[in-house]
Amino acid sequence: MRLDELVADLEGARVVGGDADAEVTGLAYDSRRVRPGTLFFCVPGERADGHDFGPQAVADGAVALVVERELDAAAPQVLVADARAAMAPLAARFFGDPTATLRVVGVTGTNGKTTTAFLIREILEAAAIRSGLMGTVKQIVAGIEEEVVRTTPEAIELQGTFRRMLEGGDEACAIEVSSHAMALHRADAIHFEAAVFTNLTQDHLDFHADMEDYFQAKRLLFAAGPGTAIVNLDDEYGRRLAAEFECVTFSAEGAEGADLAAADVAFDAAGATFSVRLAPGAGGRRTEGALEAADPSAATELTVRTRLPGHFNVANALGALAAALAFGIEPELAAAALAEAAAPPGRFEPIDEGQAFTVLVDYAHTPDSLENVLRAARRLTSGRVISVFGAGGDRDRDKRPKMGRAGAELSDLAIVTSDNPRSEDPAAIVAEVLAGTEGAGGQVESEVDRRAAIAMAIGQARPGDTVVIAGKGHEQGQEFEDGRKLPFDDRDVAREELRALGGAS
Secondary structure, eight states, X not given: OBHHHHTTTSTTOEEESSOTTOBOOXXXXXXXXXXXXXXXXXXXXXXXXXXXXXXXXXXXXXSEEXXXXXXXXXXXXXXXXOHHHHHXXXXXXXXXXXXXXXXXXXXXXXXXXXXXXXXXXXXHHHTTOOEEEESSSOEEETTEXXXXXXXXXXXXXXXXXXXXXXXXXXXXXXXXXXXXHHHTXXXXXXXXXXXXXXXXXXXXXXXXXXXXXXXXXXHHHHHTOOSEEEEEXXXXXXXXXXXXXXXXXXXXXXXXXXXXXXXXEEEETTEEEEEEEEOTTTTSEEETTXXXXXXXXXXXXXXXXXXXXXXXXHHHHHXXXXXXXXXXXXXXXXXXXXXXXXXXTTSSEEOOSSOSSEEEEEOOOSHHHHHHHHHHHHHTOSSOEEEEEOOOTTSOTTXXXXXXXXXXXXXXXXXXXXXXXXTSOHHHHHHHHHHXXXXXOSEEEEOSSHHHHHHHHHHHOOTTOEEEEESOTTOOEEEOGGGOEEEOOHHHHHHHHHHHHHHHO
């Protein structure tokens, strides 16, 4: 595509310093990925400024640069106010605006994004809508699983992946949308057919100034005007969105006025059963302030069975169900798909080596998610709840004592350990978590070595107990200083310790 054609509709952009008819064959914001024909985005970052790499990018074959200030470089330069913000619309145009065709549902919130996105994809697939997935655990493109680096990739990777989905036969995509992605313009050019808000609790305050700033980043997804906005009415921030935008609402608490409200919720070891009251027309979407029914004769009450335990998973299932209905899927078909759907890896995942107690691995790494997981475990436990958890380094420090308090209050035995310490001293992080356990009740121990902490928990478990290993879930490495990452998977470690325990007995 010619440079002038690519930037033609980019507001405020002008080409300076060279010919605008250069042929662009690729996009990059990382100078290491520059190839002949690349348009290189000079994006200012926290550690480096892409403008410093512009001249070298040209030497390496870049045919043009996107800049916020003119550089001394022998190539045309697209001068813009914000190079990062320019990436999304230019990437969308370069890849043929794939989400104008691909039906995309975005899921945002602090907790529940991964599970909700997985459930949505399961329902879409059951409805014969071939679907991709993009999120924290993995992405699926044309039925092929791929590893991920971050929850929501940069705009160039996003739009390129959407194009690969279409070319591979996908018709839709469920994607987790992080607050970072919204604040950093990664998702700006996506046409969302539906957007789901799960909840907002404390996290990422190392990046956001405060909770209000965090909320405003999430709000951007709904301010952009998705086809159907879907929000959790049980969450205070969800209620703020519902008051401001036309939304389809859901409530695991059975809130009056919710378009999808759960009732008669019952839990057992195999998951949960509940009924869903559907408001008139809840099988459709909001149109000019009204909920337009896809099928006016659709059932007003639906029975849902899910293999996912915990009250928080009732909310996740409702969000997925609402998204499915917005896609025009019949309620009964969606409910049948939910009944078959398994939890994503590392989300309340049972580890079974024939032991007489339960071991669960979960990604819970915020005070609220840890509380939810431990409460769910308590419902399923006849004996004691034993928890193993910590807090990540170089992240929101204020949540550390809150994690400690939640773990101590809701566990019979809480073992505080290291998570991903990154550049910080693991023992110092453990001490900050332990500060929140004082006076919180329950027995509290600490063991900085995560493997040893897991072994301690499993070694002390008795028949009927539940051991919850929280914080890392599906992750397969532990992060230390200087970006060093050592292999570590809570699930594998738990299996090894259980086998060793069985062999010792």
